[in-house]
Amino acid sequence: MNQRIAETFARLRSAPPRGLAAPEQRDGGQRCGLVAFVTAGDPDRARAGRILRAVDAGGADVIEVGVPFSDPLADGPIIQRASERALAAGMTLAATLDVIAEERRAVRAPIVLFTYANPLVRMGLTRFATRAAEAGVDGVLLVDVPLEEAAPFHDVLCAAGLDPICLVSPTTSDDRLRRSARSGRGFLYAISRFGVTGVRDQIAREAQALVRRIREQTTMPVAVGFGLSRPEHVSQVSRWADAAVVGSALVAEVAKHADSPALEARVTAFVRWLRNGNEPTA
């Protein structure tokens, strides 16, 4: 069990409510956490570390760092393009770990890698886990490794003190939810909808029903992601989940300001906006 992730969710569950939503809309007075996703090395390697710090400064409770991969089949166009930009800029899994190692002391939030299996397989699972743990990674989310294939990955990650984060979706049966909660550590990542990552106007109806089913099976914290893009979504999710994941919307913000000297300030403001609902300012 990774300490930083466990403490983060314990703090979220005990914290007084704040942010956009009125306190009476909340169950049990907890604050919803924000998991903020950025693609490592987008727009380039030089600013990768500064962007992590900017996300942290905006108040993200967990930072999800996407490892760029040539064939991101679970991702929609926004993160696909970010992955392409990062790869074109020479970003790799090894370089991602280097950036995290450089920034670990400066970044308060737990860091979770979001990755496809192949870069890890290529590096070697044990070598990866050792390097990731040394770099200060807290958890690893393997988007194309379902429970049936997870054992060799999870064993190595757990041995290195890294939390394997399990994904569950509206198609996941109750039995699988239980097994995911047993096999995973840290929190469960609930995929809110059918489809790939991206920006959507509304939270899918399936999301709340899924979280309700998860709650019946486990007390493990739940983060809801896929499609969430606005503070209203974050506060809506806060009524029934521990955290909301915003990915594509933040990645789009990075892309929009990639050429601006104020990139980091915009990222911080955007994350703060997601958390608090204040209008983003430069």
Place this chain on the structure above:
Amino acid sequence: MANDTAVAATPGPVFAQRDPDERGYFGPFGGCFVPETLVAPIAELTEAYFRARQDLTFREELTRLLHDYAGRPTPLHEARRFSVDCGGARVVLKREDLAHTGAHKINNALGQALLATRMGKQRIVAETGAGQHGVATATVCALLGLQCEIYMGAEDMRRQALNVFRMELLGGSVHRVDAGSCTLKDAINEAMRDWVTHVHHTHYLLGSVLGPHPYPLMVREFQSVIGQEARAQCLARFGRLPDVVVACVGGGSNALGIFDAFIADSSVRLIGVEAGGDAISPGRHAARFAGGAPGVLQGTHTLVLQDANGNIEPTHSISAGLDYAAVGPEHAWLAAQGRAEYRYASDAEALDAFVTLGKREGILPALESAHALAAVRAIGRDLGREALVLVNLSGRGDKDVQSVERALAAHVHARQEAEA
């Protein structure tokens, strides 16, 4: 009733003879590496497939369609004039190019579309490289009244423009994919994204022995009809088994389709031929056994062309159908066991074989199949006149005529430049 007798006498595909383990592994290769949302639909598909293949009604319906609609059995043709180019070895061609739609792809498309209908799925998505699988899919969708969405890389749409129009004529919608190298791999990514978004009413009709379990098994079993027929035809015609069976390998469905019947015949050499492109260097070929390393791509653990960081390398082949970075997991396993051998033929060798077969036999092969023919010329020279070489002529070359014209013109141009 005469027709029924003919159907009954035709060898059909074989099922449940050589299953992988229950998680879909052939030795260390295979498995099911998919996003969580696809796990339940794939479990549903696996269960439906395992039920269907035990169901006599399903098998009879499939065999009847293969016979009456696809035109099976396809003939075996002894290529006497081509054999002169192959050191005199007897070369026999399994004429999958004569199946309806012009390639072996129809065997699998019919099987999976029947299965989709049984599962109540009204919408089909598929990827296509050379366009033959897309055409076969659009064809069976028209036959069975299913909605058909085909994903195709922009580069492949350019070089296989004729097949794009054929798919549209058959009622399919062709979606252009501009990501990555704009070829088969990128079309598969996009088809999987579509599937994960529309899982409830959509079946993903994957065209090769690739992807997550149960696809490598299911596609091989639907294609196994090729080898069943060819083995019986060889025994009937020549009174013996072939010495060598040769097939091109992109994902590897036509190869496994013909190899399958001969796996237990230890005297029969099985040779798969990959695309050597214009050089065995990164990005210039698609020879996974020459330049690949174990990895996970698009649902399966197999040999993959990749860089040191685990990103998938671009591939190149003159033939769109072989232009893919991973090989079917069962091929990786057959190679690891030493049961099958894999070699490659270059663009130039394939082009030469394409032209030669046309002139010698009056058959224009698909550029994919021309890779197998190119290898046969070398194999035949090694084996000599006593050898009987069975080649899977997996498709016809009409779709490639324009590509070949361009390539030959470029070839002539390059030679003139060199001479000047």
